[in-house]
């Protein structure tokens with residue numbers, strides 16, 4: 476049985492669309508204090524506080540409606556009942572469409588230059604990860620969550636048409652941004668796994684969860700390489716084994 480599920484959530488009325496990584500079972504509704512992992516906008520009256528739940532069973536994913544107004548699954552009304560979820564079926568809850576998606580997310584890992592981990596977040600289609608100012612430092616934020624909207628965004632990681640893109644925001648006093656030690660001159664750059672984005676001495680690493688990486692331990696380099704250790708760093712040219720390089724796997 477699967478434990479984690481990625482849900483594409485869209486609303487034709489508001490135009491919002493994002494992908495949420497959820498732990499199963501997933502409760503969906505509009506009540507902020509309950510265990511809802513997918514929280515709908517409270518202004519939609521047809522949606523209940525806890526509208527429904529997606530769970531994993533030995534026979535696949537099932538959806539249980541617990542709402543007053545019902546849901547639609549694959550176009551059919553479901554009220555106070557449990558149905559099997561086919562991969563092609565949308566769950567319609569008010570104006571929202573919810574659909575499980577196949578996703579193989581990349582991770583954006585934020586570290587200090589000493590490689591101390593600060594934060595990590597999954598890069599998924601429809602989900603914007605912002606590099607935002609937090610006081611005098613930077614952090615990564617989920618731009619699809621309304622609590623992050625008011626923060627000043629320096630750059631955004633996004634998946635656009637299956638490409639991982641870094642968009643540099645045009646803001647005043649923007650700090651210089653480097654990708655793999657080269658200064659970014661374009662507003663949009665395409666990122667690959669193991670790319671390292673540096674802003675204000677904070678590293679944002681793009682990591683594939685299935686890929687092992689080797690960090691060059693030379694203090695002025697510290698960039699990511701593919702294994703093995705017995706080769707030169709592709710960035711600074713020093714032999715990785717001699718720099719005391721460290722391996723990391725997600």
Ligand SMILES: [Zn+2]
Pocket residue numbers: 691692693696697698708709710711712713
């Ligand atoms: Zn190096």
